[in-house]
Amino acid sequence: EAGVTQSPTHLIKTRGQQATLRCSPISGHTSVYWYQQALGLGLQFLLWYDEGEERNRGNFPPRFSGRQFPNYSSELNVNALELEDSALYLCASSLAGRNYGYTFGSGTRLTVV
Amino acid sequence: AQTVTQSQPEMSVQEAETVTLSCTYDTSENNYYLFWYKQPPSRQMILVIRQEAYKQQNATENRFSVNFQKAAKSFSLKISDSQLGDTAMYFCAFLKGYGGSQGNLIFGKGTKLSVKP
Numbered sequence: 001e002a003g004v005t006q007s008p009t010h011l012i013k014t015r016g017q018q019a020t021l022r023c024s025p026i027s028g029h030t031s032v033y034w035y036q037q038a039l040g041l042g043l044q045f046l047l048w049y050d051e052g053e054e055r056n057r058g059n060f061p062p063r064f065s066g067r068q069f070p071n072y073s074s075e076l077n078v079n080a081l082e083l084e085d086s087a088l089y090l091c092a093s094s095l096a097g098r099n100y101g102y103t104f105g106s107g108t109r110l111t112v113v
Numbered sequence: 114a115q116t117v118t119q120s121q122p123e124m125s126v127q128e129a130e131t132v133t134l135s136c137t138y139d140t141s142e143n144n145y146y147l148f149w150y151k152q153p154p155s156r157q158m159i160l161v162i163r164q165e166a167y168k169q170q171n172a173t174e175n176r177f178s179v180n181f182q183k184a185a186k187s188f189s190l191k192i193s194d195s196q197l198g199d200t201a202m203y204f205c206a207f208l209k210g211y212g213g214s215q216g217n218l219i220f221g222k223g224t225k226l227s228v229k230p
Contacts, residue, residue: 033217042222043204056217088156092218099165099208101148102218104158 002026004105006091012111013081021076021108025093031055032074033094033102034066038087046089049074081112115140117207119221126195127229133180134190134224136205144210147181147188148218153201161203164188166210195228202226 005024013019025032034046045058049068063079072093078085088109092102116139126132138147149161164172164181171179176196180189192199205221 035220043218043220045217045219048217058217090158092158099146099210101146101150101160101163101208102158103160104150106155106157 004091004093004103006089006105006108008108009106010109010111012113015081015083015112017081019078019081019085019110021078021089021091021110022073023076023091023093023105024073025091026103029093029095029103030072031094032068032072033092034074034076035090035092036060036087037090037107038084043090047076078110083112086110086112115142115145115207115209115219117205117219117221119203119205119224121224122222123225123227125227125229126192128195128197130195131191131193132195132226134192134203134205134226136188136190136221138186138188138205138207140186140207140209142209146208146210147179148206148208149177149179149188149190150204150206150220151199151201152204152223153198158204162190192226197228197230200226200228 007022031050035043048056052068066076068074088107090107092104094102118137145166147164151159151161162174176193178191202223204223206218
């Protein structure tokens with residue numbers, strides 16, 4: 001069984017540009033979560049999608065947005081990139097019950113220069 | 114709001130010895146779940162162990178066990194017979210019970226564990 005896959009592995013963008021990160025959940029998982037892991041700040045919750053709907057959002061500005069497609073894959077968009085957006089972005093998926101924990105992907109390392 | 118605190122930024126242990134990582138949390142919820150995740154240098158977050166708050170029995174997974182003290186809101190991880198492959202960042206995480214409005218894992222800042230040969 002394939003795990004959670006994220007692409008690209010690394011992404012370098014210039015300040016002010018837009019970045020698009022992609023995530024494919026484990027087959028059968030309907031919930032997708034996005035986390036930002038910046039150096040020294042731990043994992044900060046960004047977004048939660050379930051069945052195509054945004055269920056919850058962390059304390060991030062509106063230039064962080066995303067969506068979930070009918071096949072449950074998800075996209076995270078970051079507009080007007082700032083230097084402090086440089087971080088590892090982790091995607092996770094879970095079954096609808098989600099009490100058994102999440103399965104994480106290996107992340108996308110975004111560097112803003 | 115729930116918070117998770119890991120008070121040990123870094124720890125080290127000799128191979129084959131036992132080490133305990135601390136975690137405390139703050140919540141007014143009665144129905145919740147607690148987790149320990151491991152993040153090796155490969156970056157992938159790996160679920161180590163899970164505990165249901167309504168179960169008094171401490172969870173165990175091979176060399177990994179927890180000491181869950183609900184009243185004290187403490188959830189420590191014990192690693193027995195430490196191996197070099199246990200070297201990683203360890204994150205404690207909290208999840209409200211199903212049906213809550215928050216619905217996402219809340220993580221502590223992590224403990225960097227180094228296992229020395």
